[in-house]
Amino acid sequence: xxxxxxxxxxxxxxxxxxxxxxxxxxxxxxxxxxxxxxxxxxxxxxxxxxxxxxxxxxxxxxxxxxxxxxxxxxxxxxxxxxxxxxxxxxxxxxxxxxxxxxxxxxxxxxxxxxxxxxxxxxxxxxxxxxxxxxxxxxxxxxxxxxxxxxxxxxxxxxxxxxxxxxxxxxxxxxxxxxxxxxxxxxxxxxxxxxxxxxxxxxxxxxxxxxxxxxxxxxxxxxxxxxxxxxxxxxxxxxxxxxxxxxxxxxxxxxxxxxxxxxxxxxxxxxxxxxxxxxxxxxxxxxxxxxxxxxxxxxxxxxxxxxxxxxxxxxxxxxxxxxxxxxxxxxxxxxxxxxxxxxxxxxxxxxxxxxxxxxxxxxxxxxxxxxxxxxxxxxxxxxxxxxxxxxxxxxxxxxxxxxxxxxxxxxxxxxxxxxxxxxxxxxxxxxxxxxxxxxxxxxxxxxx
Numbered sequence: 001x002x003x004x005x006x007x008x009x010x011x012x013x014x015x016x017x018x019x020x021x022x023x024x025x026x027x028x029x030x031x032x033x034x035x036x037x038x039x040x041x042x043x044x045x046x047x048x049x050x051x052x053x054x055x056x057x058x059x060x061x062x063x064x065x066x067x068x069x070x071x072x073x074x075x076x077x078x079x080x081x082x083x084x085x086x087x088x089x090x091x092x093x094x095x096x097x098x099x100x101x102x103x104x105x106x107x108x109x110x111x112x113x114x115x116x117x118x119x120x121x122x123x124x125x126x127x128x129x130x131x132x133x134x135x136x137x138x139x140x141x142x143x144x145x146x147x148x149x150x151x152x153x154x155x156x157x158x159x160x161x162x163x164x165x166x167x168x169x170x171x172x173x174x175x176x177x178x179x180x181x182x183x184x185x186x187x188x189x190x191x192x193x194x195x196x197x198x199x200x201x202x203x204x205x206x207x208x209x210x211x212x213x214x215x216x217x218x219x220x221x222x223x224x225x226x227x228x229x230x231x232x233x234x235x236x237x238x239x240x241x242x243x244x245x246x247x248x249x250x251x252x253x254x255x256x257x258x259x260x261x262x263x264x265x266x267x268x269x270x271x272x273x274x275x276x277x278x279x280x281x282x283x284x285x286x287x288x289x290x291x292x293x294x295x296x297x298x299x300x301x302x303x304x305x306x307x308x309x310x311x312x313x314x315x316x317x318x319x320x321x322x323x324x325x326x327x328x329x330x331x332x333x334x335x336x337x338x339x340x341x342x343x344x345x346x347x348x349x350x351x352x353x354x355x356x357x358x359x360x361x362x363x364x365x366x367x368x369x370x371x372x373x374x375x376x377x378x379x380x381x382x383x384x385x386x387x388x389x390x391x392x393x394x395x396x397x398x399x400x401x402x403x404x405x406x407x408x409x410x411x412x413x414x415x416x417x418x419x420x421x422x423x424x425x426x427x428x429x430x431x432x433x434x435x436x437x438x439x440x441x442x443x444x445x446x447x
Contacts, residue, residue: 001160001163001166001216002216003215003216003217003219003220004067004068004071004166004167004215004216004219004220004223004224005067005219005220005223007021007071007166008067008068008069008070008071011059011069011070011071012059012064017052017056017070018052018053018055018056018059018069018070018071018115019049019052019053019056021052021070021071021072022048022049022051022052022072022115022117023049023052024163025072025117025163025164025165026043026045026048026049026117028162028163028164029043029117029118029164032162032164036137037139037140037158037162038121038133038136038137038138038139038155039074039120039121039139039154039155039156039158039159039162039164040074040117040118040119040120040121040155040159040164041077041087041089041118041119041120041121041136041155042077042084042118042119043117043118044084044116044117044118047116048072048115048116048117048118051115051116052070052115055069055070055113055115056070058113064113065111065112065113066112066113066114066223066227067223068109068112068113068114068166068167068223068224068227069112069113069114070113070115071113071114071115071166071167072114072115072117072164072165072166073109073114073115073116073117073165073166073167073168073169074116074117074118074119074120074155074156074159074160074164074165074167074168074169075106075109075116075118075119075120075168075169076119076120076122076153076155076156076168076169076170076171077089077119077120077121077122077155078122078126078171078201078202079103079105079106079169079200079201080099080101080102080103080106080200080201081099081102081103081106081116081119082098082099082100082101082102083098083099084098084099084119085097085098085099086099086202087119088122088124088125088126088202089121089122089123089124089125089126089133089135089136089152090124090125090135090317090318090319091135091317091318092310092314092317092318093202093310094317099200101200102200103197103198103199103200103201104197104199104200105169105196105197105198105200105201105211105228106169106200108227108228108230109169109224109227109228112227114167114227117159117164117165120153120154120155120156120158120159120168121133121136121137121139121154121155122151122152122153122154122155122156123151123152123154123176123322124318124319124322125202125204125303125307125322125326126151126152126171126173126176126202126204127152127204127299127303127322127325127326128151128152128321128322128387129150129151129152129174129175129176129179129387129390129391129394130148130150130151130371130376130383130386130387130390131148131149131150131151131152131154131155131180132148132151132321132373132376132377132383133154133319134319135319138154138373138377139154139155139157139158140158140373141183141184141370141416142158142161142162142184142185143161143184143185143370143414143415143416144370144415146372146373146374147183147369147370147371147372147373148183148370148371148372148373148376149161149180149183149184149370150179150180150181150182150183150184150366150370150390151176151179151180152171152173152176152180153168153170153171153172153176153177153180153214154180156168156169156170156180156214157170157180157181157183157184157186157188157214158180158184160184160186160214160215160216161184161185161186166215166216166220167213167214167215167216167220167221167224168213168214168215169211169213169224169228170188170211170212170213170214171198171201171204171209171210171211171212172188172190172209172210172211172212172394172398173204173205173208173209173210173299173395173398174208174299174391174394174395174398175190175365175366175390175391175393175394175395175398177189177190177212177213177214177406178190178365178394178404178406178418178420179365179366179390179391179394180214181214181365181406181418182365182366182406182408182416182417182418183366183369183370183416183418184416185408185416186214186215186216186406186408187214187215187216187217187218187220187221187405187406187407187408187435187439188212188213188214188215188221188405188406189212189213189218189221189222189225189403189404189405189406189431189432190210190212190394190397190398190403190404190405191210191211191212191225191228191229191403191428192210192401192402192403192425192426192427192428193208193209193210193398193401194210195210195229195231195428196210196211196212196225196228196229197211198210198211202306203302203303203306204299204302204303205297205298205299205301205302205303206302207298207302207344208298208299208395208398208399210398211228212224212225212228213225213228217439218235218405218407218432218435218436218439219436221405221432221435222235222432225428225432233428233429233432234429234433235429235432235433235436236433236436237433237436237437237440238433238434238436238437239275239437240271240274240275240276240437240438240441241274241275241276242275242276242277243275243276243277243359243360243434243437244276244277244279244357244358244359245268245271245276245277245278245279245358245359245360245361245362246279246280246281246354246355246357246358246360246361246362247268247278247279247280247281247361247362247363248280248281248282248283248286248361248363249280249282250282250283250284250286250287251283251286251287251289251392251396252286252363252364252367252392252393252396253363253364253367254367255367255368255389256364256367256368257367257368257369259369259411259412259413259415259417260364260366260367260368260369260411260417261364262411262412263364263409263410263411263412263417263419264364264409264417264419266410267409267410267419267442268362270441270442271438271441274441278362279358281354283350283351283354285346285347285350286347286396288343288347289347289395289396289399292340292343292347293340295328295331295332295336296325296328296329296331296332297340298340299325300325300326300328300329300332301329301332301336301337301340302329303325303326303329304326304327304328304329304330304332305329307326308330311323311326311327321380321383321384344399344400344401347399347400348400348401348425351400351402351424352424355424359430359434360421360422360423360427360430360431360434361421361422361423362419362420362421362422363393363419363420363422364393364409364417364418364419364420365393365394365406365417365418365419365420366390366393366394366418367389367392367393368386368389368390369411369415369416369417370415370416371386371390393420394420397420397422400424400425401424401425402422402423402424402425402427403422403423403424403425403426403427403428403431404420404421404422404423404431405420405421405431405432405435406418406419406420407419407420407421407435407438407439407442408442409442410442410445419438419442421434421435421438
């Protein structure tokens with residue numbers, strides 16, 4: 001599908017209509033579902049078409065509230081949508097009461113004129129970077145159906161990649177926007193936490209959770225971010241010449257497979273050729289993270305607080321791989337939690353010192369290409385080890401309370417690779433502006 005800006009121009013010029021775009025998306029969804037695809041948990045056909053007709057009428061009367069007006073968008077099954085059940089990808093909430101109101105993030109999209117197509121599949125309760133779901137099926141990678149699409153916003157990524165939505169609303173606690181974006185060849189933006197309201201969304205970790213867009217380009221993500229946050233950031237591309245990019249060889253580079261390493265190094269070379277300065281640096285404090293989070297970290301502690309009563313009544317309806325990680329939170333004491341808070345404050349202070357000399361910090365979004373589904377389904381040991389590896393790099397940014405943008409990174413063998421442009425707390429506008437410049441360089445085909 002075309003970018004949001006291109007589609008908005010076609011709507012404005014009369015080349016297409018919202019009804020036509022929504023009908024095309026619904027046709028693709030029906031075809032995809034007919035082939036066994038499970039990106040959407042539910043599709044609200046009638047309401048979407050009614051909203052599209054209303055959007056076309058409003059446009060004819062001169063009422064166009066945003067560039068997203070009239071365009072189809074998907075919603076992660078973590079957010080309340082008025083009149084619908086928020087199941088968070090779980091059978092444990094499948095019979096919960098329907099939401100009385102839209103979550104604020106959903107309400108902002110609706111008020112901007114977006115057409116809400118349906119609820120997207122996800123890792124149960126957002127507790128995985130791989131996207132497997134034993135209840136509703138596992139959304140397969142649109143580039144290779146034998147591989148995962150990444151989690152936890154798995155279905156959202158697939159809806160955009162297969163033109164079943166122009167953008168997806170997702171969440172990111174340790175990479176749940178950036179991982180599926182990297183695995184599906186998309187752009188995904190994890191803003192500074194608390195810029196986008198998470199009221200009306202099932203929490204994983206209230207400390208680490210953030211919400212943001214997955215779409216086709218940096219411009220698309222900036223457009224949706226402005227709607228979600230209510231902040232129209234200045235994000236025009238900046239000249240690459242003279243920008244200083246920090247690259248960490250330790251921790252986030254550990255265990256990189258050959259495809260990711262080659263693609264990442266080639267991307268750095270292209271940026272250097274465009275005038276950017278690439279500086280290798282060490283961030284040894286990151287090596288403390290496995291020990292800091294050895295008890296499950298914020299996600300286990302804070303998810304246990306939310307889930308403990310539901311687990312008492314409905315444990316058999318959970319994905320047991322999710323339940324076991326939530327239950328780790330029961331073993332944490334108040335002192336353990338305070339230690340986590342102190343460790344986070346200390347590492348954020350270290351990051352401020354180490355990153356202050358750079359315009360952005362670059363890293364491979366995920367150190368490996370999308371893993372094969374079958375191996376993850378067959379072995380708990382493989383699943384947990386792979387999940388930890390996939391989450392490792394992006395979760396650094398959540399722990400440091402920063403922001404980050406994933407961009408597709410060309411690879412020799414065609415398997416999807418992502419590069420992340422990372423910034424500290426509040427660096428959102430800078431990250432998006434740099435992202436536009438980096439995107440322009442990486443999207444140019446070589447040879």
